[in-house]
Amino acid sequence: MPQGRVKIRVERAARIFLRAGVVAFENLTLDLYDDEIACLVGPSGCGKTTLLRCIDGLLPLSDGQILLEGRPVRRPPEKMAVVFQHFGLFPWGSVYANAAYGLKLSGAPRDRIDARVSAVLKLVGLDGFTQHYPYQLSGGMQQRVGLARALATDPDVLLMDEPFAALDAQTREILQEEMLRILEQTRKTIVFVTHSIDEALLLGDRVIVLTARPARVKRIIPVPFPRPRNLAAIRADPGFGGLRARVWDLLREELRGQEREDANG
Amino acid sequence: MADLALPFTRREAIQAAADHLKRRQRRHDLAVRFTAAAVILALWEIGGRQISPFLFAPPSAIVVAAGQVIGSGELWKYLQVSLRVFLIGTTLGTFVGILAGIAMARVRLLDLSLEPLVIALYSTPMVALIPLLVLWLGFGDSAKVAVIFLFTLFPVLLNTYQGVKSVDPKLLEVARSYRSGVRLAIGRGLVGMVVADLYTAVSGVGYLIVRYAQNLQIDRLFVPVVVLALMGVTLVQGLRWLEARVAPWQHVRDD
Ligand SMILES: Nc1ncnc2c1ncn2[C@@H]1O[C@H](COP(=O)(O)OP(=O)(O)OP(=O)(O)O)[C@@H](O)[C@H]1O
Numbered sequence: 132m133p134q135g136r137v138k139i140r141v142e143r144a145a146r147i148f149l150r151a152g153v154v155a156f157e158n159l160t161l162d163l164y165d166d167e168i169a170c171l172v173g174p175s176g177c178g179k180t181t182l183l184r185c186i187d188g189l190l191p192l193s194d195g196q197i198l199l200e201g202r203p204v205r206r207p208p209e210k211m212a213v214v215f216q217h218f219g220l221f222p223w224g225s226v227y228a229n230a231a232y233g234l235k236l237s238g239a240p241r242d243r244i245d246a247r248v249s250a251v252l253k254l255v256g257l258d259g260f261t262q263h264y265p266y267q268l269s270g271g272m273q274q275r276v277g278l279a280r281a282l283a284t285d286p287d288v289l290l291m292d293e294p295f296a297a298l299d300a301q302t303r304e305i306l307q308e309e310m311l312r313i314l315e316q317t318r319k320t321i322v323f324v325t326h327s328i329d330e331a332l333l334l335g336d337r338v339i340v341l342t343a344r345p346a347r348v349k350r351i352i353p354v355p356f357p358r359p360r361n362l363a364a365i366r367a368d369p370g371f372g373g374l375r376a377r378v379w380d381l382l383r384e385e386l387r388g389q390e391r392e393d394a395n396g
Numbered sequence: 397m398a399d400l401a402l403p404f405t406r407r408e409a410i411q412a413a414a415d416h417l418k419r420r421q422r423r424h425d426l427a428v429r430f431t432a433a434a435v436i437l438a439l440w441e442i443g444g445r446q447i448s449p450f451l452f453a454p455p456s457a458i459v460v461a462a463g464q465v466i467g468s469g470e471l472w473k474y475l476q477v478s479l480r481v482f483l484i485g486t487t488l489g490t491f492v493g494i495l496a497g498i499a500m501a502r503v504r505l506l507d508l509s510l511e512p513l514v515i516a517l518y519s520t521p522m523v524a525l526i527p528l529l530v531l532w533l534g535f536g537d538s539a540k541v542a543v544i545f546l547f548t549l550f551p552v553l554l555n556t557y558q559g560v561k562s563v564d565p566k567l568l569e570v571a572r573s574y575r576s577g578v579r580l581a582i583g584r585g586l587v588g589m590v591v592a593d594l595y596t597a598v599s600g601v602g603y604l605i606v607r608y609a610q611n612l613q614i615d616r617l618f619v620p621v622v623v624l625a626l627m628g629v630t631l632v633q634g635l636r637w638l639e640a641r642v643a644p645w646q647h648v649r650d651d
């Protein structure tokens with residue numbers, strides 16, 4: 132399914148937390164392509180967040196390398212942006228200021244920032260809220276701001292770490308559909324971590340199943356549904372149940388392994 | 397879009413109603429404050445008249461004394477000196493405190509080696525150092541400036557230090573992902589300092605001025621005390637206003 136060129140190459144990467152005595156991942160190899168949505172699923176605590184932080188250059192690897200367009204990532208590249216599970220909005224800034232954060236730092240001229248920020252806020256359905264502060268917004272709206280901030284700089288790579296996990300079920304479904312609409316319009320490399328198999332199948336071109344810690348790629352499952360997609364159509368698709376069961380089975384093996392390890396350790 | 401469900405006009409109507417309620421609440425609070433102030437002044441007046449003028453003064457006597465002190469230019473002369481000393485001392489203390497606070501929070505070596513010393517000095521009542529400073533610098537303005545400098549320095553230093561250190565690590569990571577971690581840490585540290593501090597400096601200086609004013613007559617003594625209290629209230633209100641500007645999310649009440 133991935134048609135594009137390799138955008139990010141994770142090569143025999145390892146990250147060890149020495150003080151905690153934890154090997155988050157080891158010998159992990161993975162290619163991520165231009166213009167794809169790759170969904171990462173894996174047991175809780177297997178190292179998904181750590182992997183994203185390493186890809187963004189927020190955390191150094193212990194071994195191996197991560198290449199962005201062939202060049203090793205050492206510090207957060209301008210071409211990447213992160214959407215955080217905890218939203219990560221600055222409470223002292225308005226919706227506008229938060230969305231403009233990345234652009235301001237890039238030193239773009241004011242009128243370009245204005246135009247761009249208005250456009251992204253409109254895209255995420257927040258025009259009319261520019262002067263609000265994060266504490267005045269619901270969780271769903273806060274994450275819209277988080278998404279707007281990440282999209283504003285028009286990055287090539289979007290790293291999303293369980294962006295909807297902190298939201299209630301209804302809000303999550305609404306945001307999933309909107310995210311689908313927005314992401315299908317852009318051509319980016321999107322790495323999307325989630326605990327929800329449905330979400331992974333709804334959004335992803337590929338579902339990358341990771342093993343229990345230390346994480347490695349266990350299986351890559353292509354998701355064949357045509358785009359543009361929508362939640363209801365996919366749930367009704369005859370292939371959906373089978374795919375879901377396959378991912379579930381793979382995950383279940385890992386969860387069992389992890390339980391056994393937890394019991395021993 | 398469940399979380400945006402209210403149509404715009406409806407939301408505006410609710411906002412208008414909320415604003416109206418807030419204004420009414422504010423008027424009510426203000427009325428209570430003024431009434432309380434009036435009652436306290438009345439009690440002070442009644443009580444003050446019962447006590448010897450060598451020990452205490454009622455508000456009316458203070459007003460008369462204030463008229464004299466202001467009319468003769470005495471107050472202004474006095475305030476001018478104090479204000480100059482105050483300004484120089486606090487400016488120097490703030491400036492040095494901020495720089496030292498940032499340095500300590502960002503440079504591990506300084507942090508490890510200086511933190512205990514700074515905490516020790518911070519907990520030392522600066523008043524205890526006054527005789528020493530007078531010994532070194534004499535009774536002149538430089539001694540006063542030095543005292544106010546020290547009064548300001550340590551709270552500012554420690555607040556800046558804590559501000560820079562206590563920036564939410566999650567938000568720090570967000571900033572780092574936009575290649576601007578250091579800027580966030582320092583910027584937030586300074587805001588924390590401005591918001592949390594200066595009260596200390598103001599009350600400290602107030603105490604000093606009162607000490608210097610001890611040889612005045614009682615009714616006249618109360619003039620600088622009152623002037624100072626007014627200055628204090630103004631400053632605190634100003635800081636509150638500033639806080640609402642720089643940290644509106646800390647002002648969320650139940651609205
Ligand atoms: N800074 C750190 N210091 C020490 N250990 C860490 C650190 N960050 C993560 N870990 C450990 O590394 C392992 C992987 O953590 P990580 O957060 O990457 O997992 P995850 O797959 O994102 O989990 P979840 O699904 O719960 O979000 C965990 O055991 C965690 O305790």
Ligand SMILES: [Mg+2]
Nearest residue numbers: 179180181292
């Ligand atoms: Mg995680």
